Amino acid sequence: MNIQSPKRSVKDMVKAMSPTVTLEMVAREAGVSPATVSRILNGTAVVSAVRKEAVDAAIAKLGFVPNPVARGLAGGRTFSIGVVTQALDSPFYGSALRGIEEKLLPLGYSPLFVSGQWDAAVETKCMDVLRSRRVDGIIVLTGRLTDKALKAYAKTLPIVVTGRKLSAPGLAALYCDNVEGARLATQHLIDLGHRQIAFISGDPQHPDAIDRLQGYRNALESARIRFDPALVAEGGFYEASGLQAVGDLLATRKRFTAIFAANDQMAVGAALGLSRHSLRVPEDVSLIGYDDLSSSLYSNPPLSSIHQSAFELGQQAVDVLLQMLAGEKPVFEVPAPRLVSRESCRRLSI
Amino acid sequence: MNIQSPKRSVKDMVKAMSPTVTLEMVAREAGVSPATVSRILNGTAVVSAVRKEAVDAAIAKLGFVPNPVARGLAGGRTFSIGVVTQALDSPFYGSALRGIEEKLLPLGYSPLFVSGQWDAAVETKCMDVLRSRRVDGIIVLTGRLTDKALKAYAKTLPIVVTGRKLSAPGLAALYCDNVEGARLATQHLIDLGHRQIAFISGDPQHPDAIDRLQGYRNALESARIRFDPALVAEGGFYEASGLQAVGDLLATRKRFTAIFAANDQMAVGAALGLSRHSLRVPEDVSLIGYDDLSSSLYSNPPLSSIHQSAFELGQQAVDVLLQMLAGEKPVFEVPAPRLVSRESCRRLSI
DNA sequence: TTGTACGCGTTATCAC
DNA sequence: GTGATAACGCGTACAA
Numbered sequence: 001m002n003i004q005s006p007k008r009s010v011k012d013m014v015k016a017m018s019p020t021v022t023l024e025m026v027a028r029e030a031g032v033s034p035a036t037v038s039r040i041l042n043g044t045a046v047v048s049a050v051r052k053e054a055v056d057a058a059i060a061k062l063g064f065v066p067n068p069v070a071r072g073l074a075g076g077r078t079f080s081i082g083v084v085t086q087a088l089d090s091p092f093y094g095s096a097l098r099g100i101e102e103k104l105l106p107l108g109y110s111p112l113f114v115s116g117q118w119d120a121a122v123e124t125k126c127m128d129v130l131r132s133r134r135v136d137g138i139i140v141l142t143g144r145l146t147d148k149a150l151k152a153y154a155k156t157l158p159i160v161v162t163g164r165k166l167s168a169p170g171l172a173a174l175y176c177d178n179v180e181g182a183r184l185a186t187q188h189l190i191d192l193g194h195r196q197i198a199f200i201s202g203d204p205q206h207p208d209a210i211d212r213l214q215g216y217r218n219a220l221e222s223a224r225i226r227f228d229p230a231l232v233a234e235g236g237f238y239e240a241s242g243l244q245a246v247g248d249l250l251a252t253r254k255r256f257t258a259i260f261a262a263n264d265q266m267a268v269g270a271a272l273g274l275s276r277h278s279l280r281v282p283e284d285v286s287l288i289g290y291d292d293l294s295s296s297l298y299s300n301p302p303l304s305s306i307h308q309s310a311f312e313l314g315q316q317a318v319d320v321l322l323q324m325l326a327g328e329k330p331v332f333e334v335p336a337p338r339l340v341s342r343e344s345c346r347r348l349s350i
Numbered sequence: 351m352n353i354q355s356p357k358r359s360v361k362d363m364v365k366a367m368s369p370t371v372t373l374e375m376v377a378r379e380a381g382v383s384p385a386t387v388s389r390i391l392n393g394t395a396v397v398s399a400v401r402k403e404a405v406d407a408a409i410a411k412l413g414f415v416p417n418p419v420a421r422g423l424a425g426g427r428t429f430s431i432g433v434v435t436q437a438l439d440s441p442f443y444g445s446a447l448r449g450i451e452e453k454l455l456p457l458g459y460s461p462l463f464v465s466g467q468w469d470a471a472v473e474t475k476c477m478d479v480l481r482s483r484r485v486d487g488i489i490v491l492t493g494r495l496t497d498k499a500l501k502a503y504a505k506t507l508p509i510v511v512t513g514r515k516l517s518a519p520g521l522a523a524l525y526c527d528n529v530e531g532a533r534l535a536t537q538h539l540i541d542l543g544h545r546q547i548a549f550i551s552g553d554p555q556h557p558d559a560i561d562r563l564q565g566y567r568n569a570l571e572s573a574r575i576r577f578d579p580a581l582v583a584e585g586g587f588y589e590a591s592g593l594q595a596v597g598d599l600l601a602t603r604k605r606f607t608a609i610f611a612a613n614d615q616m617a618v619g620a621a622l623g624l625s626r627h628s629l630r631v632p633e634d635v636s637l638i639g640y641d642d643l644s645s646s647l648y649s650n651p652p653l654s655s656i657h658q659s660a661f662e663l664g665q666q667a668v669d670v671l672l673q674m675l676a677g678e679k680p681v682f683e684v685p686a687p688r689l690v691s692r693e694s695c696r697r698l699s700i
Numbered sequence: 701t702t703g704t705a706c707g708c709g710t711t712a713t714c715a716c
Numbered sequence: 717g718t719g720a721t722a723a724c725g726c727g728t729a730c731a732a
Contacts, residue, residue: 022709033719038711048717065482069428070709072419073724077711088451089444089644097438101465110483113463115451132415133460239648265645272650294439295615298589300622300650372725383703388727398701420725423708427727703732708725716718 021064029058041066068110072134080110081321082130082138086118091265091293092310093141096162099314100139107322109136118206120144127153137325139317142208158324160317163208172320172330174313178208181306181337182215185260185288188304188339190223193348194258194286198231200245200270202262206237212262212290230254235266242269243276250277257285257348264289264296264305271299271344282346292340301343308337371414379408391416418460422484430460431671432480432488436468441615441643442660443491446512449664450489457672459486468556470494477503487675489667492558508674510667513558522670524663524684528558531656531687532565535610535638538654538689540573543698544608544636548581550595550620552612556587562612562640580604585616592619593626600627607635607698614639614646614655621649621694632696642690651693658687 023041027034032051039045040055047055058064072078083100085093097113104111112135116123123145130138135157140150142163153159154171166173189197199216202209213232220227230252233245242261246269249256259274261267267289271281281287281301289296292307316332323330373391377384382401389395390405397405408414422428433450435443447463454461462485466473473495480488485507490500492513503509504521516523539547549566552559563582570577580602583595592611596619599606609624611617617639621631631637631651639646642657666682673680 020709023711024709034710035712035719035721036717039718042711044711046717051718065478067484067709068482069419069422069484070724071711073423073708073726074710075712076724078419088447089441091439091441091645094439094444098465101438101463105464105479110462110464110479112460113451114455114460115448128415129455129460132418134417134419239645243648268645268650269648272648272652275650295589295618295645298593298619298622300618300625302622370725373727374725384726385703385728386701389702392727394728396701401702417725420708421727423710423724424726424728426708701732704730706727706729708727711722711724713720713722715720 020067021062023064023066026055026058026062026064029062030054076134077136078134079108080112080133080135081318082127082133082135083111083113084123084126084130084138084140084143085113085115086141086143088113088115091295092263092291095294095310096141096314096317099311099316100318103315103318116143118144118203120146120149124149131156137321139314139321141317142206144205158321160321160324162313162317170324172324172332174317174320174332174334176308176313176334177337178211179215179218181290181308182212182260182262183219184215184337184339185290185306186216186219187223188341189258189260189286189288189345190219190225192258192286192345195225196231196254196256196258197225198233198249198254198256198259200233200235200242200249200259200261200266202235202237202266204234209237209262216260228254231256235262237263237265239265239269239272242266242271243273244269246270246273246277258345259285259287261287261289264291264293264303267296267303267305267344268299271303281344286345286348288345297342299344303344304342305340306337307340309335370417371412373414373416376405376408376412376414379412380404426484427486428484429458430462430483430485431668432477432483432485433461433463434473434476434480434488434490434493435463435465436491436493438463438465441645442613442641445644445660446491446664446667449661449666450668453665453668466493466495468494468553470496470499474499481506487671489664489671491667492556494555508671510671510674512663512667520674522674522680522682524667524670524682526658526663526684527687528561529565529568531640531658532562532610532612533569534565534687534689535640535656536566536569537573538691539608539610539636539638539695540569540575542608542636542695545575546581546604546606546608547575548583548599548604548606548609550583550585550592550599550609550611550616552585552587552616554584559587559612566610578604581606585612587613587615589615589619589622592616592621593623594619596620596623596627608695609635609637611637611639614641614643614653617646617653617655617694618649621653631694636695636698638695647692649694654692654695655690656687657690659685 027037114126137158140161151168160172162174164173165175233248235241235245289305292305296303320330320332377387464476487508490511501518510522512524514523515525583598585591585595639655642655646653670680
């Protein structure tokens with residue numbers, strides 16, 4: 001004769017292996033109703049001290065952990081936050097993810113990371129996945145979605161987006177002043193006596209790229225240096241494009257004594273490119289980047305750059321989103337970019 | 351008079367904003383029972399062609415997307431896979447995450463990334479979070495959990511771990527041959543005529559570090575070069591430690607003509623350290639790393655390294671896990687490490 | 701092959 | 717304050 005109960009065979013086996021402690025079991029153990037346990041867990045209502053103690057004891061005794069899946073179904077909150085990054089292996093955005101995770105975890109929230117690959121279509125899919133997973137809110141790291149699309153999403157659930165100037169109900173934008181950052185970088189070179197300053201731009205599709213070009217031009221203008229399009233090479237925010245750009249720049253035979261690359265990755269590529277042409281940094285050409293990646297401290301020579309902390313940005317995005325989730329009007333201020341001067345730039349002797 | 355129904359006010363408002371299409375609505379639209387729709391969705395049973403078409407049409411018309419949260423509760427499967435990485439901003443593991451995501455998403459699975467910070471205690475918390483979130487399986491990228499702990503977890507749900515030799519029911523280990531990789535790197539230097547080869551080791555707590563040291567020693571031994579502990583500097587797998595290690599090495603006044611750093615990040619730090627002492631790579635000292643990070647192609651000079659594709663490793667981990675989930679016995683073979691020779695090593699002229 | 705009915709673990713509403 | 721009770725959206729054993 002078979003001892004086993006005939007029903008629910010597979011599920012029972014699973015449960016037997018890792019005995020799931022449910023809220024109901026806690027209630028029974030504490031001699032109260034499930035509703036009361038739930039209330040204590042969520043602070044939904046005031047519960048008498050005696051029962052609270054009994055419940056806390058039961059929870060501890062049974063090692064109860066609430067099931068987020070069931071909570072999601074019943075309460076509509078999943079305690080998970082969607083995060084749209086662009087590339088999981090980006091050194092810059094990676095720090096942001098770290099900041100996000102670090103803030104979220106202690107609060108019982110889990111981040112759900114998806115990557116948009118700098119492609120609006122992919123990003124749209126990402127948003128769909130996140131919404132189907134019923135995340136409580138979404139953090140979008142820059143990306144290619146239109147402002148309009150973002151606003152539409154924000155009607156359904158709270159959204160925090162970085163790298164944009166934007167405002168709408170249910171939406172907060174953490175804008176870093178790229179124009180100012182780029183101006184700072186360029187001005188630094190000007191202060192060192194450089195007048196012929198090349199610029200390696202980022203992907204022109206990218207708003208940051210546009211802003212940084214503008215900052216470069218602003219600095220030139222206020223120093224009364226004529227903007228020369230021949231000194232601008234188009235890059236793509238990756239090392240390879242920095243290498244390529246230096247080749248392009250050199251091919252024009254335009255003279256320059258310094259390069260401002262729109263991010264550190266391109267600056268590293270540019271450094272290699274210069275070296276390929278027997279040009280030394282900073283002796284022959286000064287070089288400055290943007291982002292201040294942690295690795296830039298160890299470039300050879302260590303790279304001057306514009307610091308903006310992706311880590312803190314991530315943390316701040318979480319703060320803002322949590323405020324929105326709590327129904328508050330978020331207050332925040334993105335730290336200004338700042339110059340980090342290292343050894344890749346030198347004063348131009350006359 | 352108030353028109354609104356008196357019940358479920360908040361939830362109703364939410365639903366009004368983003369009208370959730372449920373399986374039941376699809377069933378009604380198609381004129382079948384919910385069970386039939388579910389069967390079609392999951393392929394649980396054979397359904398007549400006519401009804402299947404009707405349901406498919408209804409799904410398309412209504413734009414129905416199954417709710418993973420409800421599926422998780424009802425069926426016990428959440429279609430999410432836990433991934434324990436160590437640092438979200440690691441260039442090496444970042445690629446692995448990319449590989450994992452890329453494989454998982456098209457299959458309707460979502461990765462849930464958590465990072466263990468190379469700390470067993472933190473990692474244990476990560477595992478708990480993942481289990482409480484009811485992930486269907488877990489991928490552990492190396493980490494510090496004991497083999498025993500891992501085996502225990504594997505009793506509850508399928509686990510794939512990288513960077514270990516290990517086998518147990520419910521557990522698959524993707525071991526990369528670090529000993530062989532390190533031997534390859536060292537042998538390369540030996541082939542170029544180097545006999546005094548320094549080694550910058552990784553964090554000795556890390557199994558990879560131990561293996562790579564072993565590979566280094568193996569290569570020396572088979573070339574009948576005496577192993578000299580003074581030529582081994584302890585690092586920590588980050589750039590800073592590579593820089594530091596070169597200082598230590600130089601301080602011993604032991605002569606060496608080449609350095610093998612146990613990963614690329616330390617190699618980059620080492621390159622800077624050498625430069626600080628007016629030593630050029632590769633003219634004065636040859637340098638080789640390990641991991642072949644994508645950025646190593648753009649170091650100055652481009653870094654020779656041992657290639658192991660984290661991206662493919664991630665993809666393979668997913669493949670293996672999915673096989674396990676399907677109840678199959680996983681078959682797999684981790685690609686062997688291979689030497690990538692670039693410009694940071696030169697032949698030693700006699 | 702298909703439909704009915706129940707359960708998954710929790711939250712929310714209502715009446716006490 | 718507290719306890720029933722009804723959802724939440726879906727999977728599945730059972731009967732048909």
